[in-house]
Amino acid sequence: YHRNSGLALGLRSAGGRRPGVCRRSDAGARSGRPAPAVENSVCLKLATQKTPALKLPTHNHPAQHHPLQIAAEQTRFSTGGNFTSFGHNRYNQDVSSKGAAALTAACRLKEVFMALVVQKYGGSSVSDAAAMKRVAKRIVATKRAGHNVVVVVSAMGDTTDDLLDLAASVTQKAPQREMDMLLSAGERISMSLLAMAVNELGETAISYTGQQAGVQTDNHYGKAHIVSMVPERVARSIHDGNIAIVAGFQGVNERKDVTTLGRGGSDTTAVALAASLHADVCEIYTDVDGMFTADPRLVLKAKQISATTFEETLEMAAHGAKILHLRAVEFARRYHVPLHVRSSFSDKSGTWISDGPAHPELKGLVPDSALTFDPEAQL
Ligand code: ASP
Ligand code: MG
Numbered sequence: 001y002h003r004n005s006g007l008a009l010g011l012r013s014a015g016g017r018r019p020g021v022c023r024r025s026d027a028g029a030r031s032g033r034p035a036p037a038v039e040n041s042v043c044l045k046l047a048t049q050k051t052p053a054l055k056l057p058t059h060n061h062p063a064q065h066h067p068l069q070i071a072a073e074q075t076r077f078s079t080g081g082n083f084t085s086f087g088h089n090r091y092n093q094d095v096s097s098k099g100a101a102a103l104t105a106a107c108r109l110k111e112v113f114m115a116l117v118v119q120k121y122g123g124s125s126v127s128d129a130a131a132m133k134r135v136a137k138r139i140v141a142t143k144r145a146g147h148n149v150v151v152v153v154s155a156m157g158d159t160t161d162d163l164l165d166l167a168a169s170v171t172q173k174a175p176q177r178e179m180d181m182l183l184s185a186g187e188r189i190s191m192s193l194l195a196m197a198v199n200e201l202g203e204t205a206i207s208y209t210g211q212q213a214g215v216q217t218d219n220h221y222g223k224a225h226i227v228s229m230v231p232e233r234v235a236r237s238i239h240d241g242n243i244a245i246v247a248g249f250q251g252v253n254e255r256k257d258v259t260t261l262g263r264g265g266s267d268t269t270a271v272a273l274a275a276s277l278h279a280d281v282c283e284i285y286t287d288v289d290g291m292f293t294a295d296p297r298l299v300l301k302a303k304q305i306s307a308t309t310f311e312e313t314l315e316m317a318a319h320g321a322k323i324l325h326l327r328a329v330e331f332a333r334r335y336h337v338p339l340h341v342r343s344s345f346s347d348k349s350g351t352w353i354s355d356g357p358a359h360p361e362l363k364g365l366v367p368d369s370a371l372t373f374d375p376e377a378q379l
Contacts, residue, residue, distance in 0.1 A: 115147045115148070115280035115281065116147065116148040116150070116238070116277060116279045116280055117142055117148065117149050117279060117280065117281055118150045118151075118152065118271075118273055118274040118277070118279045118282045118283065119138075119139065119142065119149060119150070119151050119152070119270075119285060120151070120153070120154075120248065120266055120267060120269075120282065120283065120284050120285060121135050121152070121285045121344060122154045122266065122344075123154040123155055123156060123157050123158070123159065123160070123190075124157065124286060125285050125286065125287065126153060126154070126156050126193075128157065129193070132190075132194055132197045133200075134344070135285075135344055136198045136200070136201055137201065139151055139194075139203075139205070139243060140202070143203055143243055148238045149243045149244075150234055150238060150243075150244045150245075150246065150277060150279070151194065151205075151243065151244065151245045151246065152269050152270035153190045153191050153245060153246070153248055153266070154186075154187060154190065154248050154266040155187050155190055156189060156193075159190075160183055160249075160263070163182050163183055163185065163186055164183070166182075167179060176221035176222055177221055177257055179221065179260075180221045180224075180250075180258050180259050180260045181257075183260050184209075184247070184258045186249075187248055187249055187250055188209065188247055191208070191209075191246065194207070195207040195245050198245070203242075203243055204241070204242040204243065205242065205243040205245050206237050206243070206244060206245065207245040207246070207247070208233055208234060208244060208245070208246050208247065209247050210249075210251040210252060210258070210269070211250075211251070211252040211256065211258070212233055213231050213234050213244075213246040214228075214230035214231045214233070214234070215229060215250065215251035215269060215272070216229070216230070216251060216254075217252065217259045217261070218259075219254070219259070221260070222259075222260060222262065223260075223262040224253070224260060224261055224262075225261075226251060226268065226269075226327075229272045229273065229275070229276040230276070231246075234246060234277070235277060246269065246273060247269075248266025248267075248269040248270065249261050249265040249266045249269060250265075250269070251269075261327075262325070262327075264324075265325055265327075266325075267324045267325035268325045268327045268328040271328040271331040271332045271337055272331055274332075274335075274337045275332075275334075275335035275337050281337075281338050281339075281340055282332065282338070282339050283340045283341075284328075284339060284340065284341045284342070285343065285344035286341065286343060287343060287344070287345060289342060289343045289346060289348050289350050289351075290304055290305065290306075290341045290349075290350030290351030291304070291305045291308065291313075291316075291323065291341055291353075293305065306349070306351060306352065307352040308351060308352070308353055309354065309355065309356070310329055310353060310354070313329050313353050314326070314330070314333070317329065324339070324341070329353070336354075336355055338352065338353070338354040339352070339353040339354070340352050340353075341353065
């Protein structure tokens, strides 16, 4: 039973469960109970204004895959002043015009260069130092293929569960505020180590906590919803040619106290970032080659799904499939962020999730050649 294998469909055991400790496998959608799909969409109330409605290349418009056409599409948004609409009106109140300029500039980069890629690495992809280095290579390869890269990272391996156990061994009634303070530490460890590993390969990576990345949430410790996303420093960072590495799963409430987004919440951080930065794709890296018709570890004949829609993904989740964080899919659907769920252990194309009808041929904006590139050969 791998906790971070949350992308395979089908039944799975709830191993390692302890009373009083909410493990990821306890999440409603994952335990056979009906998935709280509607409840989870509440967080999208932040979209009170008109959404960016960014026309991203979808499976049914192969012609749009040309980078220049994509750039042309995005120019409208980068120059239209509504680049910040994901953070809606809060943005105008809270952020300096300098910040707005940085965001717009970051968006404009895409007119000249290639894609803006958000890559989310789950705990199983960064389970130890060797894994960190492997992931760092992939990040650097993507960057050197000419893309702007923003990374969202989860806590290493079982860190979050270990922290939960640790807290449970101290008290059975930990204050929720302190639980979130504790749990958010896991992602701090991985983001800083990953930044070091990337720097070691000769690219500049800078890590940011949820707060630094502009993730504002409500007050629900342990299951907070993102209410606005103003990734000013992240945008500035990529504008300066750096790789931004953001701690998943965390934000801050109005009092600037750390909150966490619920188990598996790094997916949601990644998609929200991708939406606010108008990324071309949000890659969700895990330890299996995308989504399957059943859990590939349990069912030998499980087939990989090469492409599917947001609707289908939400439906599968509602039927108890252990899939992406539900709110991540909701965000992706609302903001038209194409998702590519894939393995960090291989270069294979995984599962594409988008608005359009499935089109298995779509390989994505990041050419496979970029990912097989060996950065060490260049050093
Ligand atoms: N580290 C957190 C968890 O294990 C968040 C995540 O992995 O997405 O739930
Ligand atoms: Mg985790």
